[in-house]
């Protein structure tokens with residue numbers, strides 16, 4: 191192998207002699223330079239601190255660069271699939287620009303949600319940071335007026351990122367021209383299909399020139415992928431990284447706690463208040479109401495949390511995702527509605543939802559009295575919303591399935607939000623045993639009836655991957671001491687309070703995202719108004735609940751609550767031989783993660799009342 195210069199992070203330093211078109215034979219030790227990427231891209235990769243290509247990158251990059259075939263890549267969540275298709279696309283655009291100055295759209299990247307469109311656009315920005323003047327990328331969004339999108343597309347940007355419906359709308363009004371399209375990429379391909387974009391995809395497929403190469407990327411190979419393959423691809427090369435992934439193992443530990451419906455609230459209260467959870471925690475719940483029930487419950491104890499769901503304005507959602515990734519908040523409560531909507535809308539899924547019976551009853555009009563209101567509520571939700579799929583929340587230590595997902599596939603994607611890019615993480619799931627279902631009416635949810643059924647599917651799925659979902663044991667006799675406080679708090683969180691919190695938050699978020707955005711751009715010091723974890727005050731608050739009195743704690747200390755250390759999930763060190771203190775942010779001379787390094791942290795943050 192060619193001897194390379196290394197920088198302080200053991201990154202290859204691009205030199206004149208770095209071959210830009212060398213054909214790579216991907217091996218386990220392949221570096222990005224070996225893959226034949228050009229120096230400016232290597233510089234951007236180094237600035238992202240990527241040490242070496244992930245398995246999917248090592249295989250997909252040379253394959254896409256080689257030209258010729260369409261590619262269908264399946265690799266696990268968090269394995270770096272975005273860079274696996276972006277880097278060769280960027281490289282081929284840079285190569286084209288050496289011979290032709292005519293502007294044209296070379297790549298169209300289709301994603302299922304706005305959140306993902308935003309993320310892909312940011313990835314393009316960072317990977318093209320050393321060749322920014324040669325790469326023009328546009329993210330289409332229905333937040334922008336048509337005239338603005340038209341003018342953005344008028345200059346034929348090299349890359350367009352959009353959801354299928356946006357891309358289709360721009361194709362129909364001739365704003366988007368695909369005559370010279372080199373790549374059509376579908377990220378989270380199965381989801382793009384199951385989000386009901388089928389008609390849009392058909393029209394896009396018909397508008398794409400024959401020579402365009404198609405890249406389909408997904409974490410799961412599902413029947414939708416077969417449909418897409420038929421629609422877009424000519425005999426694609428399929429990259430399935432299953433074997434490499436099994437050999438490599440991963441840093442995710444999975445636990446399950448069997449508990450009653452109200453005990454979920456008891457355990458989460460104890461875990462957070464006794465600081466058994468260390469690090470950032472992503473909590474999945476079943477629906478929007480549940481988000482606010484939990485948030486108001488937390489508020490009773492002075493625990494700050496943020497909610498993410500499809501009812502919030504898109505700007506707020508993007509801001510929440512970004513702020514959580516920047517470690518501004520520790521606890522994010524998400525409703526994983528898209529998986530539900532998929533089922534409700536009877537869109538193809540790889541498996542029957544566990545509550546298929548209930549769904550059938552609903553569609554036959556036999557549903558209970560709350561069906562119409564659910565339908566009404568659904569219409570307010572954003573079709574292009576999704577949390578468990580594709581979003582790269584960085585450094586999530588714990589994914590907590592407060593409400594167990596409805597399908598094993600959904601479980602797979604939820605747990606994929608932690609232990610990403612070679613880091614470690616933990617997934618902990620609450621499962622309600624059948625005999626405990628509907629035993630505590632105020633906290634019950636319909637889907638819990640099938641928790642055990644879905645769990646057995648999940649266990650099968652994980653066993654097939656050589657992984658284990660272990661039982662997790664709390665010492666319930668010790669935890670019991672906290673029960674009356676939990677009950678006190680739960681009583682305050684009424685249905686009326688939840689409804690009030692829901693509307694209040696939308697009102698507040700609309701105000702923040704629309705009216706005040708410009709003001710805060712001009713006055714960044716006042717950014718704390720944009721925090722999403724302020725108290726909703728929709729439920730009666732009880733000051734005494736905010737503290738944990740010593741007499742509630744076991745005599746042996748909080749360790750007696752559980753035999754294991756629930757939340758402690760150390761992240762693997764990426765840089766060898768460098769402690770946290772010694773780490774310096776490039777070019778700024780400050781410690782990475784220090785308060786001053788992050789402008790959003792420079793305001794006076796309210797102290798966390800834990």
Ligand SMILES: Nc1ncnc2c1ncn2[C@@H]1O[C@H](COP(=O)(O)OP(=O)(O)OP(=O)(O)O)[C@@H](O)[C@H]1O
Nearest residue numbers: 240242243244267268269270271272409580582611
């Ligand atoms: N070679 C690499 N080395 C280290 N980190 C990487 C590398 N490539 C990508 N990453 C980081 O890994 C994280 C996950 O990447 P990405 O979002 O592309 O994963 P994904 O496979 O698309 O996940 P999902 O299936 O959930 O969408 C990102 O934070 C990204 O910056």
